[in-house]
Amino acid sequence: MKMSITERQPFLTKHFAKLIRENKLVHAYLLSGAEGTGKIELAKWIAKGIFCLNSQNGVPCLKCSECNRIENNNHPDVVTIMPDGLSIKVEQIRYLKSEFNKSGVESDRKVFIIQDAQKMSIGAANSLLKFLEEPSGNITAFLLTSEPQKLLPTIISRCQEVEMQQLTSGQLEQELISEGISEKNSHILANLAQSVVEAKKINDNENFNKILATVNNWYRKLLRKDLLSFVMIQSKIIGLIQNKEDQNLVLQVIILTVRDTVLERFGLTEEIVFKENIDFIQQNTAQIANSKLVNGLNLVVESNRKLASNISMQNMLETLTLNLFDCYFK
Ligand SMILES: [Zn+2]
Numbered sequence: 001m002k003m004s005i006t007e008r009q010p011f012l013t014k015h016f017a018k019l020i021r022e023n024k025l026v027h028a029y030l031l032s033g034a035e036g037t038g039k040i041e042l043a044k045w046i047a048k049g050i051f052c053l054n055s056q057n058g059v060p061c062l063k064c065s066e067c068n069r070i071e072n073n074n075h076p077d078v079v080t081i082m083p084d085g086l087s088i089k090v091e092q093i094r095y096l097k098s099e100f101n102k103s104g105v106e107s108d109r110k111v112f113i114i115q116d117a118q119k120m121s122i123g124a125a126n127s128l129l130k131f132l133e134e135p136s137g138n139i140t141a142f143l144l145t146s147e148p149q150k151l152l153p154t155i156i157s158r159c160q161e162v163e164m165q166q167l168t169s170g171q172l173e174q175e176l177i178s179e180g181i182s183e184k185n186s187h188i189l190a191n192l193a194q195s196v197v198e199a200k201k202i203n204d205n206e207n208f209n210k211i212l213a214t215v216n217n218w219y220r221k222l223l224r225k226d227l228l229s230f231v232m233i234q235s236k237i238i239g240l241i242q243n244k245e246d247q248n249l250v251l252q253v254i255i256l257t258v259r260d261t262v263l264e265r266f267g268l269t270e271e272i273v274f275k276e277n278i279d280f281i282q283q284n285t286a287q288i289a290n291s292k293l294v295n296g297l298n299l300v301v302e303s304n305r306k307l308a309s310n311i312s313m314q315n316m317l318e319t320l321t322l323n324l325f326d327c328y329f330k
Pocket of ligand 1: 048051052053054055060061062063064
């Protein structure tokens with residue numbers, strides 16, 4: 001089951017229910033937050049709270065005809081605009097204004113929602129600005145964006161900014177499972193990504209599963225003091241890397257893999273990412289002191305920084321392998 005917006009944004013849904021109840025909604029809100037944090041769901045939920053026939057203290061019933069019409073983008077007083085191609089064009093904002101000037105709409109209470117507001121053309125933004133400056137009737141506007149820095153400051157200054165809460169990794173994991181990704185991969189992806197969109201992108205990487213298996217194999221060899229782990233960098237791992245994103249992914253997977261040994265040592269088994277490794281870790285790290293395990297993790301995190309200074313990936317990973325050997329076994 002997909003998480004509801006009240007589960008995903010408990011604080012903000014409570015906050016807005018209170019504003020609806022006390023009739024304190026302001027004229028325009030800017031909802032900003034990463035993809036997958038539920039911006040459109042929140043905007044619609046608030047609109048439902050405003051129009052719902054059975055709302056309880058500002059909380060919509062989600063069942064009545066008004067709630068259903070809003071859910072299905074079929075409510076005459078709730079208008080949503082989204083980019084037409086790459087941008088939101090001035091004609092779209094004009095359409096929005098004309099919709100609200102039409103006679104025969106059901107009440108003077110109106111909501112409009114602009115998705116990807118950062119994609120407004122300059123013309124569209126200026127047209128909207130006039131609209132925001134001269135509010136006619138009882139209108140609440142929601143501008144939605146994942147990149148607030150790309151909006152005109154004049155637009156931002158007309159809105160009250162609301163930051164969406166990030167998903168916790170547990171919430172993200174549940175979302176990914178509900179999207180049909182295996183439980184095992186959802187758990188790993190929730191540790192690699194901040195949002196559903198980012199996680200899906202990683203999952204769609206054709207080498208993702210190979211990267212997981214190969215890094216795991218590399219680290220198991222390393223813990224068994226097998227120098228083939230050094231050879232594997234060139235023979236198995238480098239071939240899986242096609243671009244900067246892959247580089248980053250390999251490094252993040254290495255960090256999680258090595259971090260698991262530290263988590264295991266300090267009894268934080270709940271947080272271990274690759275649960276199937278627990279027995280192996282216990283058997284093969286028993287001789288390694290706590291401080292050495294922690295230093296090993298530091299070496300990996302440090303490598304991440306070195307990569308930014310133009311060392312080749314192969315060079316960096318080979319050096320890391322040798323350094324981990326020294327750190328663990330000398
Ligand atoms: Zn309702």
